[in-house]
Amino acid sequence: MRIITGGELLLSVLADCGIKQVFSIAGEQLGTVYDAFGKFPEINLTVPRSETSAALMASGYSASTGYASVSMATVGAGVVYEVAGLSKAWFNYLPVISIAPQLQSWKIKPHQENLQGCNQDEIFYPITKWNSIIYSWERIPQIVYRAFREALQGIQGPVHIDIPSDVLFRYKILTEKKRRKIMPPAEKTMYRGNIKGDPFFLKKACDAIKESERPVITLGQGFGRPGRYQEIKQDLNRLGIPVITTTISSGALCGEDNCYAGDISLFISAASGLELLKRTDLLLVIGMDPYSEHALSIIKDSPNLKGVIQIEIDPSSFKDNITNLCPVHSDPHSSLSYFERELKWNETDLSTWRDDFNKNCDLLALELSKELKNLDELFDSLKDISSCNDIFIVDGRELSLAASCFLRKAVYKNLFIMDDRDLPGAGLPFALGAVIGNPNDNVVLISDKDSLFHHIRELQSAVSIGLEFTIICVDDISNNNVADSSLVLQSMGCNVKEVDRLSIKRDDIFKTKKNIPNAFILKSKSNSPN
Numbered sequence: 001m002r003i004i005t006g007g008e009l010l011l012s013v014l015a016d017c018g019i020k021q022v023f024s025i026a027g028e029q030l031g032t033v034y035d036a037f038g039k040f041p042e043i044n045l046t047v048p049r050s051e052t053s054a055a056l057m058a059s060g061y062s063a064s065t066g067y068a069s070v071s072m073a074t075v076g077a078g079v080v081y082e083v084a085g086l087s088k089a090w091f092n093y094l095p096v097i098s099i100a101p102q103l104q105s106w107k108i109k110p111h112q113e114n115l116q117g118c119n120q121d122e123i124f125y126p127i128t129k130w131n132s133i134i135y136s137w138e139r140i141p142q143i144v145y146r147a148f149r150e151a152l153q154g155i156q157g158p159v160h161i162d163i164p165s166d167v168l169f170r171y172k173i174l175t176e177k178k179r180r181k182i183m184p185p186a187e188k189t190m191y192r193g194n195i196k197g198d199p200f201f202l203k204k205a206c207d208a209i210k211e212s213e214r215p216v217i218t219l220g221q222g223f224g225r226p227g228r229y230q231e232i233k234q235d236l237n238r239l240g241i242p243v244i245t246t247t248i249s250s251g252a253l254c255g256e257d258n259c260y261a262g263d264i265s266l267f268i269s270a271a272s273g274l275e276l277l278k279r280t281d282l283l284l285v286i287g288m289d290p291y292s293e294h295a296l297s298i299i300k301d302s303p304n305l306k307g308v309i310q311i312e313i314d315p316s317s318f319k320d321n322i323t324n325l326c327p328v329h330s331d332p333h334s335s336l337s338y339f340e341r342e343l344k345w346n347e348t349d350l351s352t353w354r355d356d357f358n359k360n361c362d363l364l365a366l367e368l369s370k371e372l373k374n375l376d377e378l379f380d381s382l383k384d385i386s387s388c389n390d391i392f393i394v395d396g397r398e399l400s401l402a403a404s405c406f407l408r409k410a411v412y413k414n415l416f417i418m419d420d421r422d423l424p425g426a427g428l429p430f431a432l433g434a435v436i437g438n439p440n441d442n443v444v445l446i447s448d449k450d451s452l453f454h455h456i457r458e459l460q461s462a463v464s465i466g467l468e469f470t471i472i473c474v475d476d477i478s479n480n481n482v483a484d485s486s487l488v489l490q491s492m493g494c495n496v497k498e499v500d501r502l503s504i505k506r507d508d509i510f511k512t513k514k515n516i517p518n519a520f521i522l523k524s525k526s527n528s529p530n
Contacts, residue, residue: 006137006168007032010099011040013144016186019043019070019097021061021436023054027074029101029165046436046465049457051078053429055085056455058096060433064391064414066227067437068095068151075101075165076116083123084423088430089158090127091421092248093222093289095151097144098124098160105135105164124160131160137170141182145189153190154314155221155287156228195313197330197338205284205309205326205335206342209241212282214304214353217243218264218295221287223332224252225414232286233257235336239343240350241284242357244277246291251392251415255383255408259354261361263404263417264291266368268298273364276357278302284309286332288317290421296322311335365405372402378472378522379406382444386410389441391434394418395427396448399474403446413441418451425454428471432462435469443469449476449485456488459517463493466515473521485521494519 004012010033014022023046026034037045048054051073058069073082079100089096102108103117111117121131130150134143140163147159209215217236222228224236224245233253236243242261245252253260267273278299285292288310299305300322307324310317311332318327328335369376379402382392388411394403395418403417416434418427431445445452452473462469471494475485489496494517 002174003171004174005032005036006140006163006170007034008036008039009137009140009174010144010163010168011036011043013141013183013186014070014097015040015042016183017068017144017148018186019068021046021058021067022070022072023048023057023061023433024070024072025051025054025074025078027078027101029075029168030072032168033072044436046461048429048432048461050455051081052085052423053432053455053458053461055082055096055098056088056423056426056429057433057436059085059088059092059094059426060393060416060430061437062089062094062096062433063092063222063416063430064226064434065437066225066230068097068148069433070097070099072099075103075120076118079118079120079123083127085426085429086124086158086160087127088422088426093156094158095148095156096158097147097151098128098158100160100162101168102133102162102164104166106166108162108164109133120162121160127158128160129155129157131162133162133164134167135164137167137172138182140167145184145186148186149190155317194334195329195331196334197328201326201328202330202335202338203342205328206339208282208307208309208326209284209339209343212306214280214357215241215282215284215350216261216277216280216357217241217259217284217286218246218292219243219249219252219286220246220289220292222248222252223287224249229331229333232332232336235333235340238340239336240354242354244295246289247417247419248289248291249287250404250417251412254412254415255410260408261358262365262408264295265401265404265417265419266361266364268294269401270364270368272367274298276360276364279304279357281306282309283307284311286311288312288319293319361408365408368401369405372398372405375399375402375474376406378446378474379403382446383407383410386412387442388413391438391441391443392416392446393427393431393434393443394446395422395425395451396446396474399446399448413438425451427451428455429458431469432458432467435462435467444472445469446472446474448474453483453488456492459489459492459494462517467517468515469517471517471519473519475521475523489519489521493517496521498523 055071058071061069151159311328
């Protein structure tokens with residue numbers, strides 16, 4: 001029998017759910033939560049410099065590990081700052097659990113005028129799968145379990161919980177009998193089995209693939225990344241159909257996969273890419289997201305396209321305005337395994353089409369890379385020295401396109417590309433979350449100067465906890481940003497080296513065991529047209 005606060009009960013439930021990482025900035029309403037951290041050594045607390053970065057770090061941690069993480073911000077202003085960072089988890093289907101204290105329960109909904117008081121649940125509504133308010137101490141376990149179920153099952157995404165401060169500070173006796181009643185085993189609150197799919201639609205999809213001569217797969221929603229059906233990598237290679245990853249699934253496949261054609265940005269950035277995409281006669285969409293939906297909108301009226309197969313774990317994602325759509329409600333591994341068994345074809349059946357498509361993708365990447373001449377040496381060097389222990393995060397519009405062009409043939413553990421949908425400068429805090437989640441791997445952030453400087457003060461957080469990773473900062477000398485990159489990074493505690501030409505050796509950038517970030521500054525002239 002113990003007397004515990006709502007804050008301690010909250011951490012107890014998080015520990016039962018397997019949470020290893022919390023990103024948070026303290027506020028007085030979180031006092032009982034912070035008091036209880038010492039009783040749960042299995043939960044690591046990281047304190048960033050801003051609430052925005054807390055959610056971005058949580059996103060980087062979850063994306064690179066496949067595990068849920070927690071972002072906590074205090075009532076009012078802290079929550080408002082967190083929202084921007086949590087948008088990364090929303091746009092990238094990441095299971096981040098956002099938790100915030102609220103005013104006392106008798107002051108909310110409708111909220112009483114009070115310092116920093118606001119309807120927090122309504123603020124989070126547009127960028128979360130689900131949110132709730134916990135009005136009772138006894139319901140903390142029930143609501144947290146529900147939050148995990150909502151975040152992890154179906155199409156993953158962030159969720160938010162508000163806990164009034166009087167609930168967090170309330171002391172109650174927790175007997176073993178009461179614990180068993182309000183805290184059932186966490187694994188019993190979620191279904192983790194496969195979705196096998198309807199045999200009728202699976203057979204219909206198989207027949208369409210058999211009749212196809214030029215099929216193409218788009219892989220989206222983060223499928224193929226850690227915790228998101230990673231086994232489909234082998235399924236796709238055995239199937240032998242060219243695969244295009246959306247930006248949300250960038251890094252799910254790499255140069256060692258013979259089926260990998262490239263990131264979708266290659267095909268929507270140039271007319272020749274669109275024409276290549278329009279050659280397909282059957283599009284298999286595995287996880288519809290905004291990028292694959294955009295590609296489909298481009299080719300849906302093509303005379304070559306005879307049908308679309310859409311594989312979804314959530315049937316609400318099926319598009320009802322697509323001609324000749326075959327909807328398959330199944331997890332991707334189950335459906336792809338079914339196709340392998342039923343098709344029973346040799347690799348040579350589609351190898352000619354696949355090899356021809358990939359060869360044209362090589363030419364497409366070469367065409368686009370002509371506009372990125374100042375970056376070819378950088379990415380060629382990375383491609384030559386990369387290994388399956390490396391995680392790349394790329395931030396900046398020009399660099400993101402360069403990564404799509406030059407890293408297609410690279411081998412890596414994962415690749416994350418920031419783009420226009422992301423919060424400016426998301427790359428640095430996202431990378432810190434990846435470093436925390438992957439301490440035995442090499443994390444490299446490739447960023448332009450403007451993007452890096454958006455959240456530059458988070459380097460102080462990295463230095464204070466001894467994080468070692470590599471920053472490659474491309475400093476556009478024609479830009480009006482006059483801050484001295486080298487001096488700024490040195491002042492943040494980085495080991496800095498300026499280079500004119502970046503031909504990288506692996507020993508230069510990976511694991512120097514100094515427990516501080518290593519920064520390389522590459523001076524370049526802008527490639528953008530005047």
